[in-house]
Amino acid sequence: MTTSKTAESSAATPLLDLQALVVAVRRRRRLWYSMALLGLLVGAAVAVLRPPPPTAVTKVLVAHQEDQPNDTGTLIRTDVQLLGTTRIADKALKSLKSPEDPEDFMRDYRGTGLTNNLLQIDVTGDSDAEAVARAKALADAFVADHVRRLREAAKAEAKALLDQRDRMQTELAQVNKAIGDSSPESGPKTSANLESLFARRAALTSRIADFDQRAAEARTGTPKVIVGTQIVDAPRALRHSLPKAAVTNAAIGLVLGLVLGLALAAVGTVVADRPVLRRDIAANLGASVIAELPRRSGRLWQRRRTRAARTRLTGTLARTVRGSAEPVSLLELGCARRTSVIALDVARALAAEGPAVIVDGLPGPQLANRRPKPGDPTVVSGERAAAVSRQERRLGVGSVAPGAAWTDLQYLGTQAVLVVRAGHGSAAWLHTVARQLADQRIPVIGVVLIDPDPRDRTDGTLWDGLHTALRGRNERPARQNGTGRPRTERLPMWAAQVPDNDQEAR
Incomplete structure (x- = not known):
């Protein structure tokens, strides 16, 4: 039975409650x-x-022989990487006559490819003038290096084409010599050889002319690319607005x-797992939420509502103490000061009908060191609590915070109202409080929630827990079922996970 209840409780509890989160x-x-x-x-x-340090910016138009309409920016990214080399940095520093190390200078500038052919250079310096001079030297060094590489590439291509042409001319001279040495009076076989030599000479002549044309085009195309590579935006200092x-x-x-x-x-x-919703606090403590109070008085237009809630709570607790044959205690968790104020209000309401005494079990000075006012109830603690007359209504005030003396709680009252601040105690500690009070045979007749979330719309009532709830004190006993046994009340969350040894023994 206990195992099935535990499984049902685990299945009903989500892994992560987004509303609570x-x-x-x-x-x-x-x-x-x-x-x-x-x-x-x-x-x-x-x-x-x-x-930011003084910064200068310049833009360079970079022309490439391999430019294609469908280029995805590979060429300009290559130019950006070439700009960040020690060769370019060293040339710029030499033009500036600066002894700075090229590796250090490379940290002061960066290149950005704006389009396939437009390169932006950002340079920092100690002043605007120095930044502008650095940007100009860097742009000039990049353009000169790019032009040099273009010329060297063009020369290498033209030289390769001319070398091919020279080899073809050498072969053509050999073919011409073979044609000149052949005799016109030879037989058919010699005539066939001559025809192949003439065909070979024609092919070589055509290829030589083609190599000449390609070499000329290589040399002619380079000036156009060189002229297209230039500084299109002069170096200028960027204005910084603080x-x-x-x-x-x-x-x-x-x-x-x-x-x-x-x-x-x-x-x-x-990580903390601190319940803040009414339903979670009620489920973990195994008792219903009977009232709520804000932690502070709030804004001016909210104080009237707070006073009304405080008055209702005082009346509810005062009626509970009057109608109870056993002493009632207020046990706080995370709100000792607010609990002491509630206890004084309830004791004042009780004092209107007869003598009332507050048994102080709080660890702090909230009640012990306060200055009594005219009409305030008597506050006793320690050994003096045993001398309280049975004719006086007593109201105990204690704490269930970590470090509480659990065995002393029964001397404050055999019934308890928990005053809990929302989000203060973890779920594990709320389980501990419920277990300890159950071990001391102190029923929790209700929970007063301090500092609730104003947008919380969950229900903090345990509808099947009439055996301890305030609302069940005037209810008739639960009807018995066909077996002659009373209906089983739903166990609180902390009790659903531990088997009842008394039931097992029976």
Whole structure:
């Protein structure tokens, strides 16, 4: 039976509750607000404290012999890589007569291919004038290197074509010599050889003319490419606007900080596993949520609503204490100050009908060190609690936070109302609280939720848990089924995972 209940509970609980995650992240808005603000300030500070160095820019039109309409930018990317070589950097430094190392100079500039034939060069320097001079020297060095490579390529191609032509001319001279040495009075076989020699001479003559033409075209095409490679945008210094840079960096820092804050809040929520919804807190504690109070008074227009909720809660708890034959205690988790205020309100309401005493079991000075006001109830603690008369209504106040003295809770009250701050305790600790109170045989008759999420629309009522709920005190006993046994109440989440030893023994 217990195994089946555990399986049903595991199947009903999703691996990641998105609603609870969104609510928990929204509740931690201070974290991601702070991260966003920190990112904004850091971005603005970086723009002010570390402004960009003086920068100059120039554009070079680069012509290629291999230009094709369908080129995907391979040639201009090659030019960008050639610009970032020590050969180009060394030539530019020599023209500037600078002793700087080429490897160090290469860190101060970069090339960008804007189109298939347009190269942009960005150079930094110690001043605008130095940056402009560096950009001009670098552009001139690149153009000179590109022209030199084009000329060398053209010369090499023309030389190869002329070498081929010379070999063809040598072979043609041999063919002409063979034709001149042959006798016209020879037989048919000699005539056939002459015909093949004449055909060979014609082919060689044609190929020689073709090589001459191709060599001339190679030499003629190079000047067009050389003239097409030039500086089309003279080097100029870029103007830096500090307000614009500050706004841009601040916006980037704001976005990055916000994203980082949201990520940290989400990860922290998943790792901490702190329930914030009514249904989760009620399920983990095995008791219904009977009232809610904001953690703070809120804005001016919300204070009236807060006072009304506080008055309703005081009346509900006062009626519960009056109608209970056993002492009731308020046990806090994460809201000791708010619990002490609620206890004083309830005790004042009880004092209107007779003497009332608050048994202080809080570890802090919330009640022990307060200055009593006229009409306030008596606050006792420690050994003085045993001397309280049975004629006085007593209201215990304690804590179930980590480090609580569990065995002392039964002296505060044999019934408990838990005052829990939403998102304070983990699911594991809520299970621990429920188990410890069950071991002490202290029934939880309700939960007062402090600082609830205003957008939470979940139900915090355990509808089949009338055996301890306040709303079930005036209900008739559950009808028995056909077997003569009462209906089984649904166990709380912490109890569904552990077999009942008493039932097994029976």
